[in-house]
Amino acid sequence: MKKDLLFLLAHARRTAVFALVAALPVALLYIDIHWLKDGVGEWSVVELTQLGFLLASALAFLRLARRRPEDRAAALLVAGLFASMLVRELDALWDLLFHGCWQLMVALIASSALINAWRDRARTLPAMVRLLSTRAGTVMTVGIVLLVVYSRLFGLTVIWQGLLSDGYVRVVKNAAEEGTELLAYTFILGASLSYAAQRLRHPSRRTGTEAIRGDAGVASRR
Numbered sequence: 756m757k758k759d760l761l762f763l764l765a766h767a768r769r770t771a772v773f774a775l776v777a778a779l780p781v782a783l784l785y786i787d788i789h790w791l792k793d794g795v796g797e798w799s800v801v802e803l804t805q806l807g808f809l810l811a812s813a814l815a816f817l818r819l820a821r822r823r824p825e826d827r828a829a830a831l832l833v834a835g836l837f838a839s840m841l842v843r844e845l846d847a848l849w850d851l852l853f854h855g856c857w858q859l860m861v862a863l864i865a866s867s868a869l870i871n872a873w874r875d876r877a878r879t880l881p882a883m884v885r886l887l888s889t890r891a892g893t894v895m896t897v898g899i900v901l902l903v904v905y906s907r908l909f910g911l912t913v914i915w916q917g918l919l920s921d922g923y924v925r926v927v928k929n930a931a932e933e934g935t936e937l938l939a940y941t942f943i944l945g946a947s948l949s950y951a952a953q954r955l956r957h958p959s960r961r962t963g964t965e966a967i968r969g970d971a972g973v974a975s976r977r
Contacts, residue, residue, distance in 0.1 A: 776938070776942070776945065779937070779938075780801070780934040780935070780937040780938045780941070783800050783801045783934075784930055784934050786800050787799045787800050787930075788930070794926045794929075795926065795929050795930045795933050797847060801933050801934065801937050802933065804937060804940075805936060806841065806845070808937075808940040808943065808944040809840055809844065809940060809943075810841060811944055811947070811948070812943050812944050812947040812948075813834045813841060815947040815948050815950075815951040816830040816831070816833045816947060817830070817831070817834045818951060818955075819950075819951045819954055819955065820834065822955055823954055824878075825881075825882060826878075826882045826885075826954055827875070828872045828875035828876075828878055828879040829872065829878070829882030829883045829885075829886060831868055831871055831872070832879065832883070834868070835864050835867065836865075836868070837943070837947075838864050839861045839864050839865050842857050842860045842861050842864065843857060843861060845857065886950060889950060889953070891945075891946040891947075891949040891950035891953065892946070892950065894942050894945060894946040894949075895942070895943055895946035895947065895950070897942055898939045898940070898941075898942030899939070901935070901938065901942065902936055902943070905939075906932055906935040909931065909932060909935055910928060910929075910931065910932030910935070912925075912928065915928040915931075
C-alpha cells in the first residue's frame with residue numbers, strides 16, 4: 756500500500772509539472788497581448804523565451820559532450836540541431852549582414868555535426884539509442900514533432916482564413932502558432948536538461964586507453 760501511495764504522489768507531482776508547462780505559453784501570450792500590447796511580434800516575450808529555451812537546450816548537450824566522451828558525438832549532433840533551429844529563428848537578424856546568411860550558417864553547423872557524428876559513428880549510434888530509449892528522449896521527440904509538424908500545420912494561413920473569413924487578422928494566427936511553438940520548445944528544454952543531468956550523474960565509462968593508464972598508475976603506486 757505504501758508503494759502505491761508513493762507512486763500516486765510521484766504521478767501527482769509529474770502532473771502538476773506538466774500543468775505548469777502547459778500553462779506557461781498561455782501566461783506569456785497574456786503578457787504580450789494585455790501588458791506589453793506588442794501583438795506577439797519578432798521581439799515579444801514569447802519569441803524571446805523560445806530563443807532562450809533553444810539556447811539552453813543546445814548548451815545542455817554541449818556540456819554533456821564536454822563531460823561525457825561516450826556521449827560526445829551524439830550530444831554534438833543534437834546540439835547542432837538545436838543551434839541550427841536557433842539560427843533559423845534569428846533569420847531576420849542574420850539577414851542584416853547579407854541575404855541568406857542564416858542558411859549558410861545552418862549549413863555549416865549541420866554539416867559539422869553530421870561529419871563529426873559519422874566519424875565517431877561507433878559511439879554515436881549507441882548514444883542516440885540510449886537517448887531515445889529514455890523518457891526524456893520520448894518527451895524530446897514529442898516536442899520536436901509538435902514543433903516541426905503540428906505547429907506548422909496549425910499555423911497554415913488557409914485554415915485561419917477559412918475559419919475567420921472576413922474577420923481574419925494575421926496576429927490571431929501568429930499568436931496561436933507561436934504559443935504552440937513555445938509549448939514545443941518547453942518540452943524540448945525540459946527533456947534536454949533532464950537527460951543531460953541524468954547522464955552527468957551516471958558514472959562515466961573509461962575507454963580502453965584510460966583504463967590501461969589508470970591500472971598502470973595503480974601498479975606504479977604499489
